[in-house]
Amino acid sequence: LPELVISIKHIAESKFVLTVQDNGPGIIKQQIPNIFARLLYGSKFHSLKMSRGQQGIGISAAGMYGLLTTGEPVQIISRTSPKKNAHHYHVQIDTTKNKPEVVLDEQCDFELSTGTSVTITLEGRYQKGRKSVDEYIAQTAMANPHAAILYYAPDGNSYEYPRQTEELPIPPKEVKPHPYGVELGLLYKMARDSSAKQLSALRQIWYQYLHDGRGTKGGGRESYAGCQSR
Structure with missing residues (x-):
């Protein structure tokens, strides 16, 4: 400790x-x-x-x-x-x-x-x-x-x-990148490592804050998790 x-x-x-x-x-x-x-x-x-x-x-x-x-x-x-x-x-x-x-x-x-x-x-x-x-x-x-x-x-x-507890806090877990801030090189690596055949499937597998019901489609654009693809 x-x-x-x-x-x-x-x-x-x-x-x-x-x-x-x-x-x-x-x-x-x-x-x-x-x-x-x-x-x-x-x-x-x-x-x-x-x-x-x-x-x-x-x-x-x-x-x-x-x-x-x-x-x-x-x-x-x-x-x-x-x-x-x-x-x-x-x-x-x-x-x-x-x-x-x-x-x-x-x-x-x-x-x-x-x-x-x-x-x-x-x-x-x-x-x-x-x-x-x-x-x-x-x-x-x-x-x-x-x-x-x-x-x-x-x-x-x-x-x-003085120390108030003998228990350590839960260790942090690695989080997946949010699509709004992901770098292009990391996106390429994610695509290579994934078995997904479509970008939408890749998003579902990798991106945090993204799950069924969060994404909406309309007008050729797809917005999700507070972000909008351009």
């Missing part, structure tokens, strides 16, 4: 060091630079099932903001097996080419048998109340009762959110 440790240290007037550590499966060495220093590198692009980030923007954008405001790269330590050493990276994004630049690549010890630690130095303003980091972490704990979260705030206080 997930355990997270979040630390925000106030090191200067408007400069903070943010560290997030988890006990997840870790990240393989080859993927680390792209995950943390390349935009649009989410895990949902080649398979419509999310295992990491959804759009591939969040962590890379955070690291880019840290680089632009402090000049410091993102620091990552990740370990995939207790039998292996952890990989220690310092990476930064090349904003002109959207490619990762590796500043440091070495092996190191890590306190967890598997997991990942990410550190970003950035400028910002710490505030309490609504729309604060404190509130966001509290809401994250509420939305993920299977996770244990320990949070060290920059004001010196610490907040512990």
